[in-house]
Amino acid sequence: MNERDRTAQYLGQLMLASTLTLFSLHSSAEHVSLEMTIEEIEVEVAPGFKSKAFGFNGQVPGPLYHLKEGDDVEVTVSNFTTLTHTVHWHGMYQTGTWESDGVPHVTQHPIEPGESHTYRFTADKTGTLWYHCHVNVSEHVGLRGMWGPLIVDPKEPTPIEQRVTKDAILMFSGWNSEVADTYGEGGHPGEVINYFSINGKSFPTTQPLRVKEGDVLRLRLIAATIPVAFHLHGHDMLVTHKDGLPLPNPYPADVVPLAPGERIDVIVEMNNPGIWMTHDHIEHHTTNNGKEHGGSMLVVEYEGIETIEGYDFEGVDYEPDFYMSESLKQPSGLHDIEAFKGELLE
Ligand SMILES: [Cu+2]
CATH class of the missing domain: 2.60.40.420 (Cupredoxins -  blue copper proteins)
Structure with missing residues (x-):
């Protein structure tokens, strides 16, 4: 292969690669299957002050959900604590999936200790969202750390x-x-x-x-x-x-x-x-x-x-x-953050 052929081949590969990149950026909605637990933990909030919490994946804040607009999401949540919980995906439209809105006695039975529940929805709202428990919100969310970030990258950022x-x-x-x-x-x-x-x-x-x-x-x-x-x-x-x-x-x-x-x-x-x-x-x-x-x-x-x-x-x-900042650079999915892990209570 002469120099010009090699250059042509290289340019061809480059164009193919950039087409694929564009393709994956703009029509990359995927089926995302995830699992999350709820654990009883103790977290150190300030020097000399620890609090008992219910930690999504054993951490406060809960793990980072990083999704792309249009992703079909399936999350199975397993409750390893002694009280009941749900997960509400705050801001998500839940178009056609209102049963995944996470409200106890309204859209689902609360997840009993030792049981699991699967939520299914399309990431149809973009930007900075969050998720939290919807059982006894004033305590579980207000005082026990049952909240985490949910970031959905838009197809067309500003x-x-x-x-x-x-x-x-x-x-x-x-x-x-x-x-x-x-x-x-x-x-x-x-x-x-x-x-x-x-x-x-x-x-x-x-x-x-x-x-x-x-x-x-x-x-x-x-x-x-x-x-x-x-x-x-x-x-x-x-x-x-x-x-x-x-x-x-x-x-x-x-x-x-x-x-x-x-x-x-x-x-x-x-x-x-x-x-x-x-x-x-x-x-x-x-x-x-x-x-x-x-x-x-x-x-x-x-x-x-x-x-x-x-x-x-x-x-x-x-x-x-x-x-x-580092986890946000990772491919979309569910990201645990080591610095937020609590101590598991037995
Ligand atoms: Cu709860």
């Missing part, structure tokens, strides 16, 4: 989404140390929520979020159980999506409010190198049992910046998947 270089998920929740040790208690109106967390951890048990100058950072903010007023220092955030839906007119903000259950996506141009705080501006949400400098806060670290002496995260082992 132009700004296509520029994103780093994707991160932040789930906000609260805890009540008074009932932390006893299943079946808590979740009452007026009870005192005294710990506040991002991805199940209160500052400084959270992790820094590492970026580099020039990154286009997407934060998927999910208010799982508490209201939030999310503030990032040193940058404006472009609010691009609400509840998974792209906004017709994205707008800039430096504080983003979320009501419980709400999801807001923001996209940030990382153009101001430094070490920057983010925190919930509902002031008592930045405390651990009333002690300041805790709660729903994290630090954004630009690569190459020298930190001050006595920096909060000095010498702390860095966990790159704490905001699920």
